[in-house]
Structures are given as structure tokens and as C-alpha cells.
Amino acid sequence: MFDNRTTNPLSAVTQWGHARVASLRRSIDELDRLSLLLAVGQITLVVCSFAGFLLQSLWTPLFVVLFLAVSGLGWVYRQALTAKVVTFLMTVSALVTLGLIAVFLVLESIPAFRTAGLELINPFGENVWSSSQGSYSLIPMLWGTILTTIVAIAVAGPLGIAGALFISEIAPGWLRDIVKPAVEILAGIPSIVYGFIGFTIVNPYVTDRLSVSPGAMFAIGVVIGFMALPTVVSVAEDALAAVPNAMKDGSLAVGATDWQTIGSVTLPAAFSGVSAAVLLGIGRAMGETMAATVMISHSRRLPEPTGYNVFDSTETLTTFIASSYGHVTPGGTFWSALFAAGVLLMVIVTGLGIVSQLVEMRMRRTLGGNQ
Incomplete structure (x- = not known):
């Protein structure tokens, strides 16, 4: 009697193909996981760095260094994804910074409006600064x-x-x-x-x-x-x-x-x-x-x-x-x-x-x- 695994070359080729496809799928899944980890890691570290800066935390430099390290790792293994994430984070950071500046100015100006009221910007008032x-x-x-x-x-x-x-x-x-x-x-x-x-x-x-x-x-x-x-x-x-x-x-x-x-x-x-x-x-x-x-x-x-x-x-x-x-x-x-x-x-x-x-x-x- 002959072993079917040795006498049926087509079956052997089919099994090998299935194994390769499964291996490729696992590789793709691993690539997606790595990309996801890099993106989530960069975003998390930027948020932590920003929050640490606002709270004047001593951990802020560590978060910044870790972000640079993760970005460097991503640049080696996932350059296109890293470039997209970094540019996105830079854009969001600029907008958030401008928003915080505007909020800070408004909050600091409230006492003046409470004291002077609309006379501060009323063109029909005394118009005198003293x-x-x-x-x-x-x-x-x-x-x-x-x-x-x-x-x-x-x-x-x-x-x-x-x-x-x-x-x-x-x-x-x-x-x-x-x-x-x-x-x-x-x-x-x-x-x-x-x-x-x-x-x-x-x-x-x-x-x-x-x-x-x-x-x-x-x-x-x-x-x-x-x-x-x-x-x-x-x-x-x-x-x-x-x-x-x-x-x-x-x-x-x-x-x-x-x-x-x-x-x-x-x-x-x-x-x-x-x-x-x-x-x-x-x-x-x-x-x-x-x-x-x-x-x-x-x-x-x-x-x-x-x-x-x-x-x-x-x-x-x-x-x-x-x-x-x-x-x-x-x-x-x-x-x-x-x-x-x-x-x-x-x-x-x-x-x-x-x-x-x-x-x-x-x-x-x-x-x-x-x-």
C-alpha cells in the first residue's frame, strides 16, 4: 500500500499553499497590530506630555522622550503611518494650543469686565483711562x-x-x-x-x-x-x-x-x-x-x-x-x-x-x- 501523502502531489501542494496563506494572514494581522500599537502609543504619549506640561509634572520630559523613541521606532518599521500620525498630532496640537490661549485670555479678562462692565468697550461712555x-x-x-x-x-x-x-x-x-x-x-x-x-x-x-x-x-x-x-x-x-x-x-x-x-x-x-x-x-x-x-x-x-x-x-x-x-x-x-x-x-x-x-x-x- 502507498501513503496518499506521497502519492498525491496535488494534495501536498494544496496543503502547502494553505499553510502559506495562513502564515501570510498571521503576518498581516501582526502588521496591523504593530501599526495600531505605534499609533495608539504616539497619541497616548502626546496627550500625557501635554497634560504633564499643563500640570507642571516632573514626568513630562519622560513622556516626551518616550514619544520620540516610539516615533523613531515607527519611522523604521512603519514610516508612512508614522508620518501621518505625527503630522496629525502636530496639527491637533497647534489647534489645541491656540484654543487654550484664547480661553486663557478670556478667563483672565473677566475681572476687568466685572469691574468696569461694558464701559470697558463702550464708545459712547466717558472714554477715559485713569x-x-x-x-x-x-x-x-x-x-x-x-x-x-x-x-x-x-x-x-x-x-x-x-x-x-x-x-x-x-x-x-x-x-x-x-x-x-x-x-x-x-x-x-x-x-x-x-x-x-x-x-x-x-x-x-x-x-x-x-x-x-x-x-x-x-x-x-x-x-x-x-x-x-x-x-x-x-x-x-x-x-x-x-x-x-x-x-x-x-x-x-x-x-x-x-x-x-x-x-x-x-x-x-x-x-x-x-x-x-x-x-x-x-x-x-x-x-x-x-x-x-x-x-x-x-x-x-x-x-x-x-x-x-x-x-x-x-x-x-x-x-x-x-x-x-x-x-x-x-x-x-x-x-x-x-x-x-x-x-x-x-x-x-x-x-x-x-x-x-x-x-x-x-x-x-x-x-x-x-x-
């Missing part, structure tokens, strides 16, 4: 921020759009390759440098020639406008460059000149993007601190003789925070009012950012043919 008399109003600082921003955008808006048009539509290729990086480099100049130039050159010139108060909002707005100029130029140039060439070629084909094409086709098509650039420039001007702090006179009152006098000096929200920090006792109403100013500034700048994003989304829909 901590010695218990009068707290952020309206002079808010109004100073608005006036300096108007002057700044009056400088950065036209010059920025003109610069973007020149770079995108007029300048030859070799000059564009020089001018565009140079404009972007201007954005990297520290704000204190602009402030020093404004304090030593612009302030004395404006004071002597126009016979106005030192630290006039006009001079500060001009300096801040030049600081916001690279942002407006860069974003507006990207919007102009995004206009399809087919639209420009069609205009030229029917006999329009280059300038007519720019005015009738390119600018209207990129209007949303250019508007977003101006809004970002406004946000940049509103958030400027050091240059304005160096130049301004820090008088916490409304401009005189009228509130619209940009040649008088007052205070802005950012300079109010910067000049007061370190000279105020923590925990008092003055201290809380600084956080209230931060909340007010955060709301304004965040709103401008949201509006700019909505405008940019509209531009993309328009250029894509979806009205």
Missing part, C-alpha cells in the same frame, strides 16, 4: 489702533497693489527674479529696526515739518504701512499670477492693449485675491507692536481737537499691552484689562483673517468657473 480714579476704557486704545491702521493701509494698499502688478504683469523675467525675492526679504526685517528708523528719522521730520505732537499717529501709520507692504505685495502677486493665461490671451487677441488687459481682465479676475491681500495687510498693521511702541507717546486719551486727528498722539492696543506689562501688579483690574485688550485685538484680527479666507475662496470659485 486707573488711579478707577476709570477703565479701552476705546482710546482701540481708536488709536483703527486710525494708525487706516494710515498704514493707505500706504500699503496702493503701493502693494502697484508693486504686485509690476512684478506679475510688467517686469521682465530677469527683473522679476530679482524684485520678488527682495520684497519677500523685506518681511524678514525685525520690527524694532523699523521702529528705530521711525523714531530717529520719521518722527523728528514729521514733528518739525508739520508742527505736530511727537509720536503722531500719521508717522506711526506710515512706518507700519511700509512694514505691511511685503505682505500685500506677495499675496496680491500670487492672486494676479493665478489668473489663467487664456483670459489674458483672449483679451489681447481682440485688440486690447497690455494695460487695457490689466485693467479690464486681470485685476477684476483677481479682485478677490487682491482684497484678501489688503485684509491681511490690515491684520499685519493692527498686530504690530514694537515699531509703534518705540515711536508712540503713550497718551491714553482720544486724539484732540477731534477724534479723527491723525496728527495727534494716543495709544494703540498693542502698545498699551507692551508698555504696561512689567509695571502692573498681577491680579488687579489693570492687569485684567491688559488681557481684555488682548481679547479685543484677537477678535478683530481673527475676524479679518476669516474674511480674507472667505474672499480667497470666492476667488478660487470664480476662476474655476463656479459662481
